[in-house]
Amino acid sequence: MPERKADPKLLEILVCPLTKGTLSYDAVNQELISERAGLAYPIRDGIPIMLPDEARPLSDDHTPAPFPGHQL
Amino acid sequence: MTVFNRQVVRQHRDRAASNLTEHDFLFREVGTRLLDRLDDVIAKFPVAVDLGCRTGLLAELRDSQGGIESLYGCDLSERMMAHSAMSGAVADEEALPFADAALDLVISNLSLHWVNDLPGCMTQVRRALKPDGLFLATMFGGETLHELRAVLSEAEIAVQGGLSPRVSPFTDIRDAGALLQRAGFALPVVDTETITVSYSDPLKLLHDLRGMGEANAVMERRLTAMRRETMMMAMQLYMEKYAGDDGRVPATFQILTLSGWAPSPTQQQPLKPGQGETSLTKFLANDGD
Numbered sequence: 001m002p003e004r005k006a007d008p009k010l011l012e013i014l015v016c017p018l019t020k021g022t023l024s025y026d027a028v029n030q031e032l033i034s035e036r037a038g039l040a041y042p043i044r045d046g047i048p049i050m051l052p053d054e055a056r057p058l059s060d061d062h063t064p065a066p067f068p069g070h071q072l
Numbered sequence: 073m074t075v076f077n078r079q080v081v082r083q084h085r086d087r088a089a090s091n092l093t094e095h096d097f098l099f100r101e102v103g104t105r106l107l108d109r110l111d112d113v114i115a116k117f118p119v120a121v122d123l124g125c126r127t128g129l130l131a132e133l134r135d136s137q138g139g140i141e142s143l144y145g146c147d148l149s150e151r152m153m154a155h156s157a158m159s160g161a162v163a164d165e166e167a168l169p170f171a172d173a174a175l176d177l178v179i180s181n182l183s184l185h186w187v188n189d190l191p192g193c194m195t196q197v198r199r200a201l202k203p204d205g206l207f208l209a210t211m212f213g214g215e216t217l218h219e220l221r222a223v224l225s226e227a228e229i230a231v232q233g234g235l236s237p238r239v240s241p242f243t244d245i246r247d248a249g250a251l252l253q254r255a256g257f258a259l260p261v262v263d264t265e266t267i268t269v270s271y272s273d274p275l276k277l278l279h280d281l282r283g284m285g286e287a288n289a290v291m292e293r294r295l296t297a298m299r300r301e302t303m304m305m306a307m308q309l310y311m312e313k314y315a316g317d318d319g320r321v322p323a324t325f326q327i328l329t330l331s332g333w334a335p336s337p338t339q340q341q342p343l344k345p346g347q348g349e350t351s352l353t354k355f356l357a358n359d360g361d
Contacts, residue, residue: 007159009119013171014169015169015170015171017168046159047161048162050169051164052167054162
């Protein structure tokens with residue numbers, strides 16, 4: 001089965017479930033990043049996993065690189 | 073107040089995902105009724121979300137018409153979503169990941185009864201809806217599984233000399249209406265219908281509930297503490313008390329259907345007090361005519 005891709009129209013309406021703030025899409029690492037919550041939500045097999053307990057905490061030293069054109 | 077263990081809810085749904093189609097007759101029946109109601113609504117819904125979509129049953133049942141353009145799924149269980157052909161996200165109904173005023177429709181089929189914070193969930197749904205967006209949901213009501221609840225209580229008191237919640241509490245019809253109002257929905261409507269399922273053996277009912285991912289998340293971790301003896305007695309009581317002439321037992325499911333609209337100035341509004349043109353006193357005085 002081909003790997004599913006996240007639906008771009010869906011990504012447009014998703015926000016961080018904790019802060020309701022905007023997310024930036026990291027297409028390379030397949031993550032949705034909430035700067036305010038300091039969390040990166042994984043996208044697995046095209047499905048965004050919008051659960052804080054499944055998200056990767058962003059460490060202080062790693063400020064996520066800006067993704068030009070991917071700011072949602 | 074936390075009644076349900078959401079981790080357990082998630083586990084139940086994860087476990088039920090692969091064989092759900094063998095046990096989903098109730099979801100199918102109620103889902104069809106929900107979509108019928110949606111067909112009666114003359115409105116277009118460019119962006120819709122199915123909250124607690126499981127493996128995407130509503131997307132499968134809906135025919136191409138019905139005013140929905142894009143229907144996204146949303147479930148707490150990643151395995152449910154993975155088994156679904158829908159595009160969507162894994163999310164918790166208690167912390168929705170949708171932007172304000174992003175959706176035209178939110179539908180939910182027999183899923184919200186596992187949510188601890190229903191007022192919070194509904195408020196988030198209302199905020200995610202555009203003005204004049206529709207929320208249409210079915211939920212299990214308070215009469216659901218009353219037979220099972222009664223016999224489990226009776227057996228547990230008799231065998232173990234105590235009582236613990238074995239069947240999850242469900243929302244009462246009056247509470248459901250109040251919840252919609254409290255969440256800020258306009259034109260809230262709640263109605264109820266009863267579906268009675270007939271089983272040859274009450275154990276088959278328990279098997280189905282587990283297969284539906286509906287084993288009780290209140291009781292789950294204490295299920296092991298329920299003695300085999302208690303369960304046997306409960307099943308025996310179920311047969312004795314409820315079996316019909318054909319030897320089959322009923323299981324009652326009360327279905328609440330809730331609908332409400334995100335407020336919009338274009339909706340019908342109540343008049344401000346003092347704008348009446350006919351005096352009630354005059355009207356009552358003429359009553360004898």
